[in-house]
Amino acid sequence: MLFYATEVLLVFLSLLTFIETSDICHKPNWNNNVNGKKLSEFPIKIFENVGPQSCFRECQAHGNCFSANYDRKQLTCQLLDKKKNELKPLIDDENFVYMEMTDTVSAGGKTCGDILCNNYSTCIRTSSKKMTCIETDCAEPYPVLNNGIISDRTFGPISATYSCSPGFTGVGQGNRITCRPGGQWSPLSYSCEPPGPRICDFESHYESSCFLTESTYDVFNWTRLSGGTSSTNTGPSGALIGSYYKYIETSGPREPGNNATMVSNMVFEAKTYCLSFYYHMYGSGMGTLKIQTQTKSQNPVTLWMLSGNQGNTWHSLSNLNIPLDQDTKILIQGIRGSSYTSDISVDYVVLLPYACSYGPRICDFESHYESSCFLTESTYDVFNWTRLSGGTSSTNTGPSGALIGSYYKYIETSGPRVPGDNATMVSNMVFEAKTYCLSFYYHMYGSGMGTLKIQTQTKSQNPVTLWMLSGNQGNTWHSLSNLNIPLDQDTKILIQGIRGSNFTSDISVDYVVLLPYACP
Structure with a gap:
């Protein structure tokens, strides 16, 4: 019995020693608690469903906690790494208790x-x-x-x-x-x-403004290059803007289906961003270019995709809206096609920190690469439209010059063109699902005049003709105003010129305007 009492006494003394030493280690000063007040600071840690004493003890155990806001209504504890001072006083909030730590610290x-x-x-x-x-x-x-x-x-x-x-x-x-x-x-x-455009022009290896880096979950990497690619009949001869661009090298040991992916390295706000870039996809064995988003470990979502030979020229994709948040990344993926002639290139990738603006899109053809223009040359036609200043080379056809500015576009119908050959411009935008309003000027002068068409095409379906005009319209510019065009993200606009019976069928267009709403 004496032995048992002695054991109980020793346990009591040990417990008393622990309480005393714990108080010396972090001695709370409860006089610093202030009811109905809190310190407006970002918490370094938050605990839920705890009492005020537990909140204080959590602050004690945290090496960088100097005060705490305790929410009596929500039973939450906010640990803070600052204390109140003259520049940062407490503010009123009846639900809170402000607690401040005071430690007893010796010289050592x-x-x-x-x-x-x-x-x-x-x-x-x-x-x-x-x-x-x-x-x-x-x-x-x-x-x-x-x-x-x-x-x-x-x-x-x-x-x-x-x-x-x-x-x-x-x-x-x-x-x-x-x-x-x-x-x-x-x-x-x-x-x-700070908010602003993020631009990857690839002019240096490490660009502070670029938001893309190489993925580690692909088969191979994109390559930064100046000049042409090493393979014939594929790839560009050089960058579109500046000296450098990025491309996928699809020669051996690459195989069909191998992919190279660039991934964003930014933490995004939860909102919609606007992506634009230039791409080059030339080669008979061409593969696929994809723009995707991926949230954590979920499967990627494809927002835009293009496959097949697009001709030996740079094209642009404008105004692709991308919904993002802190857990979502952007992927730009190039996939090798059937042979080595599938080098895909990208240049001047721009990400704007807001949704794409669908204001008026204007093609006045005053420069080769117009940021406001929504048209590019199709690769599924016989020949291309030509940008020109002044009159065409043939007599008795074509205008003497542009109607607005110095440049316009026309189809040159001299040899080797034959009747029925077509040249097509196609939209390069991703559209919202609504009706747009198209207006432009045209010139159709010549006895052998052919046909001008405005069409839409959804994916691989047959084009739908919305407006068409044939025959000689005289040596003057005319206007087409207020043509309503229903569009969505899978539908493109086509402007097609078709050669007539002979070389006197040069068709010209100028100042093409697309408004982001139905025509009045």
Whole structure:
């Protein structure tokens, strides 16, 4: 019986010792609690369904917690790495209690039983009821991220995760740092960029404005190149803008179906972005180019896709709306076709931080590459429209010059053209599902005049003719106004000129305007 009483007394004394040493390790000052107030700061950690004492203890156990907001209504605890001060006073909120930590710290650190914890450690009781110090912070101060915050911390291992402030976009993938032996942080390879266009022109290996990097979940990589590709009868002769572009090299050891993917390295806001770029897909064995999005480990979603030989010229894709959020990435994927003649190239990829603007699209043909123009040359016709200033080369056909500005487009119907040969311009936009309004000027002068058509085509279906005119219309410019055109993301506009009975059938168009609403 005496032995049992002695054992109980020893347990009581041990418990008393633990309580005293715990209080010395982190001694709470309850007089610093303020009812009906909170500190307006971003929390470093949040606990749910806890009481006020547990909230205070969580702050004690956290190496970088100096105060806490406790929500009495929601039973949530917000740990803060700052205290109130003259520049940051408390604000009124009847649901909250503000708690502030006060530690008793000796010259050598915090007393923890019979040892001292340094100022980067916290005193805890282990499972064997011994008091010990654990590191809860790096000796080196936390790196500062401009326009960013520390959104989370862990202590096994010691780490910090950064996020961007609202309105800024994260660039890079190194937003989590860890404390290395010796008390130094690993590099922070992350930045928070203000809103604005993200442009990949590939003029340097490491572009701060570019939002694309090579994927590690594909078969091979895209290649950055200046000049032509190494294979004949495929690939461009050079970049469209600047000196460099990116392409997929489809010679051996590549096989049909092998893919190369570029993936976005940004953390996006939850909203719709606008993507535009130029592409080159020339070669008889041409494969497929895809624009996709992927959310976490889900299957990719294809937003745009093009396959087959598109001719030896650069084309543009404009105004592709892409819904994104912090868990979603953009993929640009090139897939090898049936042979080595399937080098796919891209250049000048632009991502705008807002939905594509569907204002008026105007083709006045004053420059070769017009950002506002929605037309490009088709690869499924016999010949191309020609951009020209001044009169055509044949007599008794064609205009003497442009109607507006200096340039227009026309079909040259001299040899080797034969009756029925067609040249087609096709839209390069991804349209919203609604009705648009088309207007333009045309010139159809010549005794052998052919036909001008306005058509739409949905995927591989037969074209639908919305307007058509044939025969000699005299040596003057005419206008077609207010042609309603129903469109959607799978439908394109075709402007087709067809050669007539002889060379005097040069058809011309100028100042083509597409309005993003039905004609009045």
